[in-house]
Each structure stands twice: as C-alpha cells, then as structure tokens.
Amino acid sequence: MVLYVKQLTNRGDIRMKKILIVCSGGMSSAIVVKALKKEATKEGMETEIKAVGTGEYEDTLSNGWDLVLVAPQVRHRLDVFKEAAEEAETPIAVIDAQGYGPLGGPKLLQQVKELI
Amino acid sequence: MNKFFKFIEKVLMPPMTKLAEQRHLRAVRDGIVSTMPLIIIGSFFLIFAFPPIPFLAELVEPHLGTILFPFRLTMGLMALYASYGIGHSLAKSYKLDGVSGGLLSLATFLLTVTPQMVDEVGFVLPMDKLGGGGLFVAIIMAFVAVEILRFLQERNIMFKMPEEVPDSVARSFEALIPAGVIIPFVWIIVHVLGFDIHTFIMEIFRPLVTAGNTLPGVLVPIILITLLWASGIHGVSVVGAVARPIWLTLLDENVEAVAAGAEVLPNIAPEPFFQWFIWIGGSGATVALVMWMLFSKSSYLKKLGKASIIPGICNINEPVIFGAPIMLNPILAIPFILGPIITGILTYFAMYFNLVARPSILAPWTLPAPIGAYLATGGDFRAVILVLVNFAIMAAIYYPFFKAYEKKLVAEEQGEAGEQI
Numbered sequence: 001m002v003l004y005v006k007q008l009t010n011r012g013d014i015r016m017k018k019i020l021i022v023c024s025g026g027m028s029s030a031i032v033v034k035a036l037k038k039e040a041t042k043e044g045m046e047t048e049i050k051a052v053g054t055g056e057y058e059d060t061l062s063n064g065w066d067l068v069l070v071a072p073q074v075r076h077r078l079d080v081f082k083e084a085a086e087e088a089e090t091p092i093a094v095i096d097a098q099g100y101g102p103l104g105g106p107k108l109l110q111q112v113k114e115l116i
Numbered sequence: 117m118n119k120f121f122k123f124i125e126k127v128l129m130p131p132m133t134k135l136a137e138q139r140h141l142r143a144v145r146d147g148i149v150s151t152m153p154l155i156i157i158g159s160f161f162l163i164f165a166f167p168p169i170p171f172l173a174e175l176v177e178p179h180l181g182t183i184l185f186p187f188r189l190t191m192g193l194m195a196l197y198a199s200y201g202i203g204h205s206l207a208k209s210y211k212l213d214g215v216s217g218g219l220l221s222l223a224t225f226l227l228t229v230t231p232q233m234v235d236e237v238g239f240v241l242p243m244d245k246l247g248g249g250g251l252f253v254a255i256i257m258a259f260v261a262v263e264i265l266r267f268l269q270e271r272n273i274m275f276k277m278p279e280e281v282p283d284s285v286a287r288s289f290e291a292l293i294p295a296g297v298i299i300p301f302v303w304i305i306v307h308v309l310g311f312d313i314h315t316f317i318m319e320i321f322r323p324l325v326t327a328g329n330t331l332p333g334v335l336v337p338i339i340l341i342t343l344l345w346a347s348g349i350h351g352v353s354v355v356g357a358v359a360r361p362i363w364l365t366l367l368d369e370n371v372e373a374v375a376a377g378a379e380v381l382p383n384i385a386p387e388p389f390f391q392w393f394i395w396i397g398g399s400g401a402t403v404a405l406v407m408w409m410l411f412s413k414s415s416y417l418k419k420l421g422k423a424s425i426i427p428g429i430c431n432i433n434e435p436v437i438f439g440a441p442i443m444l445n446p447i448l449a450i451p452f453i454l455g456p457i458i459t460g461i462l463t464y465f466a467m468y469f470n471l472v473a474r475p476s477i478l479a480p481w482t483l484p485a486p487i488g489a490y491l492a493t494g495g496d497f498r499a500v501i502l503v504l505v506n507f508a509i510m511a512a513i514y515y516p517f518f519k520a521y522e523k524k525l526v527a528e529e530q531g532e533a534g535e536q537i
Contacts, residue, residue: 024353027482028434031427055146058208073350073434076133080142097348101439102423 016046017116020060021095022081023071026053031102032071032095036112039105057081061088067116068092069108072100091115117446124347132340133349136357139209143262144255145357147202148364152478154197158190159477160491162374168495184375188243191371194364196246199225199254206262212269216291220265220298221258227302228253228313245314248368251361252321253314257302264301265294321365328362329385331464338394338460342453345399348443352399356387363387370476374494381474384467388475388492391431392499393463396485396507398433400452401459403485404510406436408518414525430482440521447521448514455513459506472498 019036023029029051040047052060054074061068061084068085070078075094085092093115099108135141165183167173176183190197200218207217229246231239245253268274274293277286305311327333337359341351356363367386374381397403406428409421417440424435442448466472473496479488485507486500493499 023434024350027430027432028427031432031435055149071434072348072438073345074353076129076349076354077137080137097438097441097443101420101435102427103420103435103439 016048017067017112018065019047019049019067019069019112020057020065020090021049021051021069021071022054022057022074023051024054024074026051026056028073028100029071032100032104032108035102035105036108039109040112043109045109058084061085061090064088065090067112069112070094072097117449120446121347121444121449124343128340128343129347129349132344132354136354140206140259141357143202143206143209143258144361145353146205147200147258148198148360150201150205151194151197154190155194156478156480158187158192159371160479161185161187162371162477163491163494166374166494168497187371187375191368192243192247194247194368195225195250195254196222198251199258202255202258203262206258207265210262210266212262212265213287213290216287216294217262217265220261220291220294221254223295224261224298224302225250225254225257227299228257228306230307248365248371249318250314251365251368253317255361256317260302261294261298264298265291268294268297321362325362325365328359329366329383331461334385334389334460334464335457338390338456339453341390342400342456345437346443346449346453348438352395360387367476367478370474374476380470381476384464384474386475388478388488389463389467391481392475392479392485392489392492393503393506394456394460395431396503396510397428398431398437399456400433400437400442401455401506401510402433402436402442402452403428404507405440405442405448405451405514405518406433407511408514409436409440412518412522414522414529416525416529417522429484431485432482445521447517447524451510451513451517455510458513459509462509463502463506466502472496472502 017040021029021032021036023032033049033051037047037049040049050060054077065088068081068090070081070092072095078092078094082092093111095108096111098104099111136145161183165176165180165187167176200222203221204214204218206221208214226241229241229250231241234240244250269290275289277289306313337355340355344351344354363386366383367388370381370383370386395401397406403425406421406424409417410425412418412421420436420439424433424439427433427435437443440448442452463472467474473493475492476494477492479491481488483491486503489499489503490497
C-alpha cells in the first residue's frame with residue numbers, strides 16, 4: 001500500500017506543483033495564495049504556493065518553481081520578471097485581473113491548469 | 117468613458133511605467149525600500165523622545181540625547197544606507213557583483229564629505245550630509261560609482277588573478293581598479309579642487325523638493341496614482357519610484373525640526389501625508405466603498421465586501437480594485453479618482469493652517485489609518501479626527517456611485533436567478 005502511494009505521487013501529473021506569485025510588496029498576493037490553495041485542495045491538487053514582493057523575487061526564483069504568476073498591478077514589470085524567469089527556465093504569466101482576489105480562486109486555478 | 121480608459125492605457129501609462137522601470141530609477145526605488153525597516157524603527161524613537169502625553173514627556177526629557185541616538189544612527193544616516201542599497205541594486209541590474217557596487221557607492225558618497233577635526237575627539241564626519249539632506253548626492257554618487265565599475269568591466273580593464281585563485285577571492289579583487297579610478301577622481305574634485313558637490317546637487321534638486329510641498333505638488337501624485345490604479349497598475353509603485361526621494365527629503369527636514377524641539381514643522385507633504393490621510397484603506401480610500409458593500413443588496417458585492425474588509429483596514433485593496441472591480445469600471449472609477457482630490461485639498465489646508473500636526477514619523481503601512489495618522493503626526497489626536505472626516509467624505513462620494521453599480525449588479529443577479537428557474 002505504501003509502495004503504491006509512493007508510485008502514485010512520483011507520477012508527473014500528481015506531483016506537487018510549486019507556484020511563485022509576485023506582487024509589489026507580497027501582501028495582496030498572500031491573499032491570493034490562500035484563495036488559490038483552497039481551490040486547489042478542493043480539487044485534490046497538491047501545491048506549494050509562495051507570495052513574494054518584487055525585492056525578494058529574484059533570490060526566491062532560484063529555489064525551483066513550476067510556474068511564476070505575476071500580479072496584474074505589476075504587469076508593467078513583466079519584462080524584468082521574465083528575463084529572470086527565463087534564466088531559471090520557469091514559465092511565467094500575468095494573473096487575469098478577475099482571478100486576483102479572495103473570490104478569484106476558481107478562476108485563477110483554471111488559469112494555472114492551462115499553464116502547467 | 118471607454119475613451120478615457122483608452123487614454124490612460126495608451127497615452128498616460130506607457131511613458132510613466134517606462135520611466136518607473138528605467139534601470140537607475142528602479143535601483144533608487146529598490147535601494148531606498150531596503151532602508152525602510154531602519155527608518156521606520158529609527159523614527160519611532162522620536163515618539164519615545166517626544167511622547168504626546170505631557171507627564172511622560174517631562175519624565176524622558178533629561179534622557180533626550182540618549183533616547184535619540186538610535187534615531188540619529190538610522191534615519192539620521194539615511195543617505196549612507198541608501199547609497200549602499202542603490203549601488204547594490206544598480207550593480208545587480210547590470211549583472212555585476214552587488215557587494216562591490218554597494219561598497220564602491222558607499223565610498224564614493226563618503227568621499228564627498230570632508231572630515232572635521234574636533235579637539236579631544238579626533239576626526240568626525242558632519243552627520244547632516246549623511247542623512248536626508250544628502251540623499252540626492254548619495255543617489256548621484258551611486259550612479260557615478262557603478263557606471264565607472266561597469267565601464268571598466270565591460271572593457272575588461274580589471275585586475276587579473278591567476279586561475280588557481282578561488283573565485284570568491286578573485287571577485288574581491290575585481291573592484292580594485294574601479295576603486296583606484298573612482299576614489300582619486302572624487303578626491304580631486306571635492307578635496308583638491310574644493311568643489312562643493314553637496315551644495316551643487318542639492319541646488320539642482322531643491323526646486324523639485326519645494327514643488328513637492330505645494331498644493332499642486334500634492335495633487336499631481338494623487339491624481340496620477342488613482343489614474344494608474346483605475347487601469348489596474350500599482351500607482352504608488354510607479355509614482356513613488358520618482359517621488360520617494362523628494363518625499364524622504366521633506367520627511368527628513370520635518371524630523372530634524374522635531375528633534376530640534378520645533379512646534380511647527382516645515383513641510384506638509386512627506387509620504388505619510390498621502391499614506392494615512394488620503395489612502396485610507398489603500399489608494400482611492402476604498403475602505404469607505406467596502407463598508408457600503410458590507411450592506412449591499414447584491415450578493416456578490418456583499419460577499420466581496422466581507423472578504424475585503426480586513427485587508428482594507430490594513431490598507432490592502434487589490435481585492436476590491438480587481439474584484440468589484442474598480443479597474444476599467446466607469447461607474448466606480450469616478451469617485452475613486454475624484455474623492456482623493458477633495459480629501460487631498462482639505463488635508464493640505466488643515467495642515468497649512470496648522471489645524472492638524474504635520475507628519476514626521478514613518479509607520480508601517482499596514483496599520484489602520486487612524487492609528488497610522490496618530491503615530492505619523494507624533495501623537496496628534498486631531499489627525500485621527502481628520503482621518504475620520506476624510507473617511508466620511510469618501511463614504512459620501514462613493515455612495516451614489518455604489519448605489520448605481522449595485523442596482524446594475526442586482527438586476528444581473530436576478531436575471532441569472534430567473535434563467536436558472
């Protein structure tokens with residue numbers, strides 16, 4: 001049984017997804033992390049999601065992530081974020097405005113699924 | 117109204133965000149942000165030194181000098197810390213060694229100050245040039261230092277170490293030639309030729325600082341910030357990149373006045389002016405709107421109101437800007453943009469006529485506005501009243517627009533419910 005579970009979690013599609021969300025100060029994205037996490041758990045998706053401000057972004061990026069999400073209000077800095085993400089070979093996308101908030105979980109999860 | 121949003125998106129936004137993302141301004145922003153913890157904690161010692169309660173004030177008076185030391189060595193040396201932070205960020209943006217960039221900037225900045233000989237003490241550095249008063253010099257010197265570093269490294273003019281030398285050791289020698297160029301360069305200008313860089317640079321930036329303290333100087337950032345947020349861009353982050361050195365210089369002059377025991381402070385418009393009195397609950401003072409949403413007949417607005425009220429009290433308002441939404445929403449964007457202009461004018465005159473104390477303390481931005489305003493003004497209860505008045509004004513301005521939008525949403529919700537049946 002233990003072996004079976006192990007095999008299951010090793011399969012790529014069930015493997016835990018690591019998502020990094022970057023906003024200006026890491027405050028509003030913390031709310032979004034909570035909403036996304038709740039929605040993902042509901043669907044049985046295992047995730048590790050972290051919120052950072054622009055200052056910590058580059059240092060955190062090297063920890064290895066499956067996806068970087070950029071908060072809509074800092075989308076004008078996408079080019080700078082992208083450069084670092086490409087170096088770390090991590091896909092990056094801007095969150096849809098409607099998905100960015102405490103009630104945006106379902107919408108954001110849908111966007112995440114399309115990206116991963 | 118659609119044309120209006122198009123105007124913001126196409127005409128206003130591109131040059132502003134481009135400016136804010138300009139490499140040097142970005143380094144200034146990140147470098148200054150990294151000094152904020154020191155400035156916030158340091159400036160709190162001003163409150164300890166001048167508590168708003170007379171009894172306590174008398175009690176601490178004999179110890180004033182001692183209590184103010186942490187303040188003098190943090191906020192009082194603001195430019196010194198910023199110089200390292202800016203140099204570090206700028207060097208990193210060029211993919212150069214951050215520590216080398218920071219240290220070179222620091223040395224270049226310190227070289228602009230002339231040590232003074234004091235009997236029985238030895239050589240001392242005049243601290244006034246290392247605080248807010250020297251901020252613009254620190255910025256320019258960081259640019260000079262890192263650009264020279266970059267120029268030399270790009271042309272491979274550096275001290276080559278044999279291959280056996282470990283990387284970390286080799287890197288510490290990389291800054292050797294840049295330092296050998298920068299230090300004599302600044303030394304000759306400042307100390308040999310006797311050119312007063314501080315006066316020269318401050319005279320260039322003085323008009324900007326003075327303008328930042330006028331009524332238009334207050335309203336322009338307010339309007340730009342709400343216009344940017346109305347199209348979903350972080351207005352404070354963009355405008356602050358340019359305005360923050362000005363706001364910090366204004367703050368420093370106020371803080372120096374407080375430390376010197378002044379009753380009336382020289383400046384009205386350091387950043388806490390906007391943060392606590394205008395942006396109550398975040399840019400656009402949206403917590404007033406969220407309050408109406410709590411009582412909404414629209415189930416969506418009510419749900420969003422409940423989810424947004426706690427972040428709103430802590431000045432986090434992305435949930436309501438993107439959720440309601442205010443962004444690109446012609447109905448809610450009008451009070452969002454107009455309201456702060458009115459509270460901005462009111463607050464300016466309240467402080468101009470000294471009905472409310474002018475801000476001198478930086479408090480953490482997630483505090484509820486009345487508490488933040490009380491701390492920012494060094495404990496003036498009239499500041500709390502002004503925040504409540506501004507909140508009431510914003511609530512009144514939002515109300516009719518909120519009602520109109522609510523009506524629209526309720527109609528849509530009922531339509532959906534009808535379809536489901």
